[in-house]
Amino acid sequence: MVVVALLAGCAAGVPAEIPEAGEDDVWVVGIGYPQGEWAGCFEDDSVAEALMTADMPASSATATFTRGAREEDVRRVLGCLDRSLTGGAVTVTTRSD
Template identity: 45%
Template sequence: MTQHAEVAVVESPARRRVASPVVLAVVAIAVIALAVFVWSNSRSTAIPAEGPWGIWVSYPEGDSAHCYDDAVEHAFYTTDYPGSSLAVTFVPEATRDDVKRVLACMEDSLTSGEVEVGQTGPIP
């Protein structure tokens, strides 16, 4: 007859104390990363339901010229650096989806700037 000895694994208190701060740090980093992700994705720029639309950017940095497709009528950059600004207007036939598409491209392309979308009148 074979007898089996039972072995009990006991974790040392020192190991338990080291693991707790590490676990807390990992959890804290995960929570912060999730909060930053949610905050950055919730910062969408509101687009009015009715046009004509315009996009204004204060202190733009980066190149968004490739974003201006057939829906864009005019794109103006001011030259009063460092207080520069960018204004984009849309053709009268532009849709809200056109504005969303151009805005998303601009937000991806610009590295900084305060973006606003609003209604505008025709530019002579």
């Protein structure tokens, strides 16, 4: 399951739903064309790896959560993005670790 929210000039719209993660899954939060002061949101202790494209401004960024991360960790990062992003498309997915 993929949950997507579009942000166009405002911070409202990060996904309210988070897909369930199976035993061998980790959550991944992605942002397409992020705008604003959002980078600090990916410095959360529950984020195992944060990557962004080298183009400027960045066309995408992803945060892969630790194996032990809980839904509340993902919600905390999404809350930070909600307050920090001024534009972009946010997705929440899972992948097998």
